[in-house]
Amino acid sequence: MAVVTHLYTIIVNDALIGGIAWTSATVNCALFSASTFTAGDTAYTTSGTEVASANGYTTAGGAVGTRTLSTASTTPQLAKITGAFGGGSAGTTTWTATGAGFSAVAAKLYIVSGHPIAHIDFGGTQTASGGGTFTITWDATNGVFNAASS
Amino acid sequence: MTEYLSVGDKQYEITGYAEDGAPILKAQITTKEEGFDNDGNPIRSVNINIPPATVTPPVVKEQ
Numbered sequence: 001m002a003v004v005t006h007l008y009t010i011i012v013n014d015a016l017i018g019g020i021a022w023t024s025a026t027v028n029c030a031l032f033s034a035s036t037f038t039a040g041d042t043a044y045t046t047s048g049t050e051v052a053s054a055n056g057y058t059t060a061g062g063a064v065g066t067r068t069l070s071t072a073s074t075t076p077q078l079a080k081i082t083g084a085f086g087g088g089s090a091g092t093t094t095w096t097a098t099g100a101g102f103s104a105v106a107a108k109l110y111i112v113s114g115h116p117i118a119h120i121d122f123g124g125t126q127t128a129s130g131g132g133t134f135t136i137t138w139d140a141t142n143g144v145f146n147a148a149s150s
Numbered sequence: 151m152t153e154y155l156s157v158g159d160k161q162y163e164i165t166g167y168a169e170d171g172a173p174i175l176k177a178q179i180t181t182k183e184e185g186f187d188n189d190g191n192p193i194r195s196v197n198i199n200i201p202p203a204t205v206t207p208p209v210v211k212e213q
Binding site for chain 2: 003005006007097099100101118120122123126127128129130131132133134135136137138139142143144145146
């Protein structure tokens with residue numbers, strides 16, 4: 001089983017035209033029960049089916065909190081999530097699944113009232129239930145994504 | 151022969167390649183079951199460690 005993260009084309013374009021503020025925008029993480037990556041999507045809801053609001057999950061997901069970016073002279077540029085959603089430790093996004101819980105096959109990061117950033121395919125269905133937690137741990141060393149100069 | 155992708159100070163095992171050529175990195179998913187709640191639902195937790203987005207090697211123009 002593999003976890004694959006893809007960046008949306010629109011967010012790369014946004015970066016080049018100065019339309020994304022990684023550290024200051026409100027970035028949410030949403031869970032999807034069915035989804036494939038479509039590079040050209042311009043809204044996080046365009047492709048797939050978001051997990052319904054029930055049993056501990058609310059549609060639109062949660063705000064991931066604090067994000068950081070490397071200093072301007074550093075390569076590669078590391079875009080990290082260091083905040084916490086759902087009461088977990090730094091750099092995690094967590095939902096507590098009540099009752100029958102919920103299942104997800106992918107997560108999407110997106111700017112609220114803006115464009116999708118990344119699609120994260122879990123490689124299979126993941127389920128939490130009965131008061132257990134559904135936790136996404138972001139890479140504390142290399143970030144959610146990074147870009148190197150040449 | 152196992153391939154690895156090095157990013158920063160971490161190495162990720164490459165398990166294959168997606169249609170667009172992006173390497174598929176080895177999963178880091180852990181699940182845990184700890185009995186049942188009062189309604190009989192399994193108390194199930196999952197933790198998904200997210201590897202960074204694939205880094206496209208920078209293009210170097212030949213002089």
